[in-house]
Amino acid sequence: MEEWNQTTTGFFLQGLFPPTQTGLFLFLLVVLIFLITILGNATMILLIWKDHHLHTPMYFLLSQLSLLDLMYICSTIPKMAVNFLSGDNSISLVGCGFQIYCFLLITGGEGLLLASMAYDRYVAICRPLHYPILMNKRMCFLMISGSWVSSSINSMFHTAYALCMPYCNSRIINHFFCDIPAMLPMVCMDTWACEYAVLFSASLFLLVPFIGIMASYGWVVYAILHMHSSQGKKKAFTTCSTPLTVVSFYYAPFMYTYLTPPSLRSPEEDKNLAIFYTILTPMLNPIIYSLRNKEVLGALQRVFGRASSNKE
Secondary structure (H helix, E strand, O other): OOOHHOOOOOEOOHHHOOOOHHHHHHHHHHHHHHHHHHHHHHHHHHHHOOOHHHHHHHHHHHHHHHHHHHHHOOOOHHHHHHHHHHOOOEOOOHHHHHHHHHHHHHHHHHHHHHHHHHHHHHHHHHHHHHHHHHHHHHHHHHHHHHHHHHHHHHHHHHHHHHHOOOOOOOEEEEEOOOOOOHHHHHHHOHHHHHHHHHHHHHHHHHHHHHHHHHHHHHHHHHHHOOOOOHHHHHHHHHHHHHHHHHHHHHHHHHHHHHHHHHHHHHHHHHHHHHHHHHHHHHHHHHHHHHHHHHHHHHHHHHHHHHHHHHHO
16 A cells, blocks of 8 residues: 555656756757747647638638647646756656646547548548538538547546556656556556557547548549649649648657557657657648648738738
């Protein structure tokens, strides 16, 4: 009983970088990425909210992606930064549970949201005449609410299960945030039920949406190849190619971590791969979806042009 009481006081996060000059440089790089991510995603949300030209299902879904990316990086990096600067790597049981809940909520929501965005792109290119019917406001609302609700239920279940397990082998989590796969080696009971639950959720919120996205892109490519207009082909390929790269960049490390048996991967691999979907992808999303998008660039000029003219 004494051992159990000690484990419920909290955990220690091993962190991402060592307390060296190299570690400090990498930490400052992550802080810079954090600031770029905050600025980029906040700007996207502001533009979509302010500019009526962007009040369409595609950009509404994109605003939700920016919101999730903001939550993504804010749920992990600030705590990692505080631990690195203070030298105190501890995290309370409540704090760890909050991180698990937020991380799983955002992960599941973003996995389903990316699938919704792929469906929107498929309808826009392959069935343009039916787009107003298939992607109306009601459908858009159902997609968003379904993503949030289902992901919330999933994250509550896993968080409650993770906090109820007895941790008695160690309190040091070999990660920079509380992640269930990194916590399982500390559990002093058979974890097969938790491992299968994680596998099921990863398949439902990551693998199935990824397969759906790949299938939709296959149909899109087929439709593009049968377009008569070369200008239309070029525009469609530009619309699809870059987001697909980011989607793969997001899903691939995630699925390796959550769908691969623990015996075939190491904690260090999990921690390094987490950098892709918790730090890099939230930064890349607003860049990819804005710099090559004329409508977003136009909205940027209109919104900030009006702001500067009002000041004058």
